[in-house]
Amino acid sequence: MSELLDLNLVEASKALKNKKISSLELTKAYLKSISNTSSLGAYLEIVEDKAIRMAKESDKKLFDGTARPLEGIPIGIKDMFCTKDIKTTASSKILENFIPTYESTVTQNLWNDGAVILGKLSCDEFAMGSSNETAAKGNVINPWLKNKKMSPGGSSGGSAAAVAARSALAATGTDTGGSIRQPAAFCGITGLKPTYGRCSRWGIVAFSSSLDQAGPLTRTVSDAALMLNSMAGYDQKDSTSANLKMPDLMDYLDKGIKGKKIGIPKEYTQDGISEDIGKFYEKSIDWLRDEGAEIIPVSLPHTKYALPAYYIIAPAEASSNLARYDGVRYGARQEASSLDEMYELTRGNGFGDEVKRRIMIGTYVLSSGYYDAYYLKAQKVRRLIKEDFENVYKKVDFILTPSTPTTSFELGKKQDPLTMYLNDIFTVPASLAGLPGISLPVGLDKSGLPIGIQLIANSFDEPGLISTARVLEMSAGFNFIADGAAK
């Protein structure tokens, strides 16, 4: 069993195609590890029968030589993706019994390429949170330092925990301000947020439409490349999806980075970064230099306004996006004697505190009299941040930053929302600028928790991002397995 779990996605895919293993045995191994690691709480819904059925179909295709790129690979899906006939709740009580009649474009792309679904993964409610603690069904536990009950990060905490715990060979996530990259960093895995528009948002429960972007959480950079190959693509059902063909990312794995210019933004190296992260950040710079990259100090002067701008724009859009959860057509409805009372009870009981907080912030910043001072100003800041990056990309090819200021923290240690928001300080700027970013593990801190480093590329340069990340991955040689992972 253990040998099957040891294979990463690319290795498993090769073994499947060489008929060394079958999808059925691989899928069963993962179903077993889901039950072995169930105490982590990563899965909200396990679809064993469907997984077995899909695995058998994949085995047929593998047998008759018609295998597709992800044939027979068992993966988990963040609960933000609508999956046909499978409960989709966005980790919210308000959607607790919602079963979509449709399949999101990104997941459909994955099934079209032969992937096997294991189940739906927990996340922060409506992807709002950085610790997975806002999930209606309770938090997920990070498989690292299992006994201490650390946060897997969020919002894609279930996805990151499952991949780190080896209860999914890969998982999908969504990233609005860091929701793929931060949990990937906390759980010692790779998380890639593509350029805004690369993956269709159709069928993904919307949090903040101008920021939301789907991406993979995987064990390795090549696994991420393989996953994103299938997930990405133009979709005419999403008006913001980019009509650009993405080259096969697997072709870019071994391109190297000789002569590439890596920018080190001075604004990202200031206070608040843990010592160990600072140390590994330095190391990462050295590794890239050793591989032939040119290291260039750069400045992104508006970085300090990114977080405040983000916490206006994202809640503003969320306050509108979540208005549809009103109890009228689907989801949990609280009966009442008037329409307004029904809204109040349904939404009051259906949403958790963090979601309510953001709806209130969003409603406030869009209100007449406050719109100009908040929403409009935040949009201006967003434009300036975008320009910061545009200027820097005239001089460099990639930007290297830590993924998070600290490693994972213990669950249940009540943090005030503002401290929690600081988790996304390094991931939010790229989100606001719509740029692709990847977090990969480069080492462990003193307490044994993984440290993530982030690379940010220019718009639609996922190929370059993969090449560079791969170099960093090889140099770091991170090969630790979480103590809470399935054996």
Added chain:
Amino acid sequence: MNDTSTLKSGHIQGETGIWEMVIGLEIHAQISSKSKLFSGASASFGSEANRNVSLVDAAMPGMLPVINEFCVEQAVKTGLALNAKINNVSVFDRKNYFYADLPQGYQISQFTKPIVGEGEIIVDLDDGEQTTIGIERLHLEQDAGKSLHDQHPTKSFIDLNRTGVALMEIVSKPDIRSPQEAGAYVKKIRSILRYIGACDGNMEEGSLRADCNVSVRKSGDEFGTRCEIKNLNSIRFIIQAIQSEAERQVNILEEGGTIDQETRLFDTSTGETRSMRSKEDAHDYRYFPDPDLLPLEFTESWVQDIKEKLPELPDSLKKRLVKDYGITSYDASILVEEKDYVDFYQQAANGRDGKLTANWMITELFGALKKDNLSFSESPITSENLGKLIFLISNGTISGKIAKEVFAEMMKSKKSPSEIVKEKGLEQVSDDSEILKLIDQVISDNQDKVNEYLSGKDKLFGFFVGQVMKLSQGKANPGVVNKLLKEKLK
């Protein structure tokens, strides 16, 4: 009551002087499109409840709007027909509010950057005068669904068929000064929309509705505080509602009161408006650009293509009718009011006497349809048959008098005029010998009158004509009768 007979329409006589109305209209025109503005669902009217609802219309989680290009084209077409500025970049905004028949919790509309900017149209008034009304803007937006409150004792039912249907909101400048002008303005807009096919203009089915902003002032004063009357679905109601609302405001002001800015509803049973919600209760719609949609952008050449394909519009058509058919400007303005009228007219008048055709169409046909309570499209007389009738009159086959008889029969039986004339033997008699026979008979029957005539009582000539016509059962050609009688009675 004051004597209002000498007042101009749109003026109200108060104790303190004459008040003038200031009116602005927001017309909501449903675009004639097979599918909705942002979803592929059918936009047809009258389907069973909740049949035309897509996942997008029902605002299911993760659903996204995609713009219907046909609707954009209709808006541009309309903008061009309203002589308005086309904005090559416009933005969709979300107008946020909660209501049970608004699934998204917001309406996708256009707020700060509409697709069409300022324009103007010429409006024909009943007295033959014309006036120009400014257009402030035109924007695209989604319609809401329908709440049904009378289906269940305690529950409201929701029908989402109309949810997401494409509307154009056409906002006038506050240039309108009387209810009649408002009516004429709506008629003109409706006529333009029908000419270009952007909207069927069917007010009964709700394809065209208007919100009226009404205020009153003393001539030359600043605009007064306005009230908005929502959702009027006939021109008659628009006229009634504006008149009644303006009178209400004048009464308040005359008594020293002030007008509260509010939204009002028109009660068709009482003919009066009543308060719906005050300014304080007005929603804060929290407009912001819809992040699911890119700005709407198109090139100048695309707009030019649409412009070149525009059909001839009422104003230019009217001029052409006057020139080509020799009809009066007044008749022409009636004929161009509806595209159906002018199409009918041009078919009927083709190769025939244009003036005569216009007379018959406007006086006889419109009159008969009104009497029988028929709409124009239900006319039993086709343009082809009216044309034939005109031909029979012009070439002397039947007299004008007989023609009326034939026309009445055409209304009843839908038969062609020649068929009726033949069946009933109504052809006009123009043959000299036939008519001479009749004349001889009349002379011999009325020898005494002939003598009177010959001794100078000229007035009797008409009597003889009448007798001959009577004898011919109206079929004798009056011109020939006249000529022959004159010769005979020399």
